[in-house]
Amino acid sequence: MKLPQKLVQRAVQVGFLLSLLLAWHLLTATGMVNPLILPTVPSVWKEFTLLVASGSYWPHLRITLYEYFVAISIAIPSGLVIGYLVSRSRYAIRVFDPLFSSLYAVPLIILLPVYILYFGLGPGSKMAVGATIGFFPVVLNTIAGFGTVDPLYVTAARSMGATGTQMFRHVMVPAAFPVVLTGMRIGLILAFLSILGTETIVSLSGLGHQIVTLGELLKTSAMFAYIAFAIIFSFLLNWVVSTAEAKGRRHAP
């Protein structure tokens, strides 16, 4: 009997992840590894269920989300506006696009110490890092999206007598939309990751801070539970943003 290919592939994937879990369990349950360094699977699971059931994650998550929303409400509008303004002239694109893409290649996280100096150890410096890092994919894709609208469409619309607003609403926006949407997705994800990262490096509160604090207190099981929580949360965010992108693409204006 020949098993369907799809099933075998799924089995390999699940098997791979399960065997990782099993290896972890065997290493810790037999006492080969100090539980302070790598806690046992059941203890992490217990902490995790406790964490989710008691809702004790909420104060930390709330801070992180607050920082996140401020960061993206700076990064996305400014990226869209600046990107659109630059894309209006081919000359401006040639001047500014290499500038933005070079800066995008710099690991901007190095600005963190400076931001801490300016905005303090609290949420301010995280918002600044998130906004800075989230800005670049948005601005670059907005330039790319609005800068590459097929001239044929523009000429056709103009020859049919489209006004400026009509041109923007019915030609430019629909043509640029998919690329801009992708930029926004990348910006939304990068902003979250960089906020999580800066909280880990130095902070007073938030999810990343909680992970580090628990690690320093050697409460490794609780730390792993928070790590799992942060991973699941960011997968969730990833899924929400990607679904929104796909939906937006289908209902393109």
Next chain:
Amino acid sequence: MSTAIRTGGARSAPAYREILARLFGARLADKIARPGATRLIIVIGVFILWEVGVTFFGDPLFVSPPSEVMEAFGGLVDDKAIVGAVTTTFWEVAVGFAMSVASGVLIGLAVGLNIFTRRSIFPVILLLYATPQVVFLPLVIMYFGIGSASKIAFGVSHGIFPIIVTVVAGVQNLSPVLLTSARSMGANRRQILRWVVFPHMVPSLFTGMRLGMTGVLLGVLLAELYVSSGGIGYYTRLYTDTFAPAKVFSLILVLATFAILLNELARRAEFHFNRWRG
């Protein structure tokens, strides 16, 4: 991301060129109006604004004008500890990058060349790639110590995935026609790898290497900023803590220049190896 822009031909903006022509005459205006020259002028303008703004309104504890940053840069070059720190970071990045490329290409080929592993293992790799790795930073330090090992490990974990993904993508896009015709002409497995798979993989490999380099640099810096006893990340934190902004900014400028140069180099290589496709 921005490679799709078609901007050929836009040598200058007419209105802008006209203003320049009135000021400097037509010959000079043409030179200044070139996008590259204008870009340079904008960058210099930002530095001048920074200089003037900071000299008159800035608090010297928090921000330094570029002239002082340049002066501090001279001091940094003389300081043995700083030179050591910069070398440490570059060394960590180099080792991390070499390890990422070597293992990334091997894993990418192993996964990508076989349809079964590509369909079954590749999604697992994509899942790992999508995992936010920063949350593991405290663990990485716990397991690898605060020295260079943890920085290299964190750099590799950031740099390896883009390389694997682009190698798999490069192998995947291989047209079956090419493979069949190579085989029908009697090529053996090694010859196919060398003359069909390899040339096809190279352009996307360079894309992967560029992304991987950015990843390694990010990973190393994150780990250095988190906890370390040397490297650029450590000294930027030290100098901000001791309110020496001129030194901080000159270290940041060193790093930014390094990152931009590497990126540009990789982009050129990418372009160069893509040319044969026409």
